[in-house]
Amino acid sequence: MIRTSDDLPVDTPRSPAREAAERELSRPMYHENDPNLLQRAINRFLQWVGDLFGSAAGATPGGTLGLVVILLFVVALFAALWWRLGTPRRLPGGGTGSLFTEGPRSAAGHRADAETHAAAGRWNQAVQERMRAVVRALEERALLDPRPGRTAVEAATKAGRSLPGQAGRLRTAAHEFDDITYGGRTADHSTYLRLRELDLDLERTRPQLSATAGGPAG
Structure with missing residues (x-):
């Protein structure tokens, strides 16, 4: 408010006054310590997470502690499933791939390669070669x-018909081969030792000839 020479009050319009204040406050000297764009985005995100967490805690029995326990349980369950099942990787046909990826080789050759890999601590390759030795030995017999x-x-299912006492171990070995491969x-x-023991036991197991003769081809 200003006064004229006749001492009559004159109101200064609000808009120009506000614009003047905004221009003054927009000067860089007043914003030297303001957070940058990234900091503001982070602050807003953290505020959003905090609000979300607070809302969930209010709706969860036990409050914040109860929510933390539930979250830890879910994370542990997910980690256990991930460790047990691994990352699923299926081929385009929806199934797993062929057991043999190279030309015909003897069971003895696969066993020798398996032992070489095992001696070097290459357990994935050792298990793969030992499973191939198991199936090739069944073919040779x-x-x-x-x-x-x-x-x-498929090989484990078919072999289990003539070797019913080993059917469960054969299926387990086949699934482990697929999980690894x-x-x-x-x-x-330990995975390799189980498969090696199965291979040796199969060599000593006599088949049920009726199941071998009458089973469907697979």
Whole structure:
């Protein structure tokens, strides 16, 4: 407000006054310590997370502590499933791949390669070669018909008909082979020892000839 020479008050319009104040406050000297764009975005995100967490805590029995326990349980469950199942990697046909990726080789040759990999601590390759040795040995004993493109599960299922006492172990070995070869799992010493023991036991197991003769081809 200003006064004229007749001492009559004159009101200064609000808009020019506000514009003048805004111009003054927009000067760089007043904003030297303001957070930059990234800092403002981070602050808004953290505020949003805090609000979300607070709302969830208010709706959860036990408040914040109860929410933390639930979150930790979910993370632990997810980690356990990830470790057990591995990263699923399927081929375009929806199934797993062929057991044999190279030309015909003897069971003894696969066993020798498996032992070489095991001695070097390459457990994935050792398990893969030992499983191939198992299936090739069954083919050499005429318990499986040689068939290119057969998967480990198919071989285990067919062999289990003539070796019912080993059917469960064969299926387990086949699934471990698939998990390691196509599912991103990592084998270890115990995995290889189980498969090696199965291979040796199969050599001493006599088949049920009726199941071998009457079973469907696979």
